[in-house]
Amino acid sequence: MPTQLLASENPVLPPLHRHWIVIVRTLLPAVLATALWLLVVDVAANRLIPADLRLLLTVGAAALLGLWVLTVWVRWEGDSLTVTDQRVVLEEGVFQRCSRAIPLNRVQDVATAQSLLGRLLDYGTVEIDAAGAGGAERFAYVRGPQRVRDQVFGLIGQLSRGV
Numbered sequence: 001m002p003t004q005l006l007a008s009e010n011p012v013l014p015p016l017h018r019h020w021i022v023i024v025r026t027l028l029p030a031v032l033a034t035a036l037w038l039l040v041v042d043v044a045a046n047r048l049i050p051a052d053l054r055l056l057l058t059v060g061a062a063a064l065l066g067l068w069v070l071t072v073w074v075r076w077e078g079d080s081l082t083v084t085d086q087r088v089v090l091e092e093g094v095f096q097r098c099s100r101a102i103p104l105n106r107v108q109d110v111a112t113a114q115s116l117l118g119r120l121l122d123y124g125t126v127e128i129d130a131a132g133a134g135g136a137e138r139f140a141y142v143r144g145p146q147r148v149r150d151q152v153f154g155l156i157g158q159l160s161r162g163v
Helices: 021-044 051-078 116-121 145-161
Strands: 080-083 087-092 098-103 107-113 123-130 136-143
Touching: 021 051, 080 145, 098 123, 107 145, 116 123, 123 145, 136 145
Parallel strands: none
Antiparallel strands: 080 087, 087 098, 107 123, 123 136
16 A cells, blocks of 8 residues: 555555566576576586585575565565555655655546557556656556556546536
């Protein structure tokens, strides 16, 4: 949940994290490297490396991979996009936090972009163009980008009708 919700506003969509493909793309090289390392240490060099050293190298590789998985998860968890009845809140980062709030009455356009893989797995980039000096804000790898766009436009319509 965003930390900067106003007392009078209510979330319309639950906080959206980046799509799980971000985790997979970030972890895949580390998992493959660890698997290759374990293959070399535990299979190919089985007779060259003493058993105690092999065990130490295997546990060390697994521990490093575990730390990397934890790091990637925490970074993924730290990024969110929340649509409320008054604004769109973009939050990124864990230790160095960046938060942007765009009031719905300042939103001029919401654009989405999806690659072929993004269309297949239902993720894409949402770009919100706001009036003022700030310009457009982008949030990549959003789950259901068309749903976010339609929700924002629906809320803008309600605001303009005074509902």
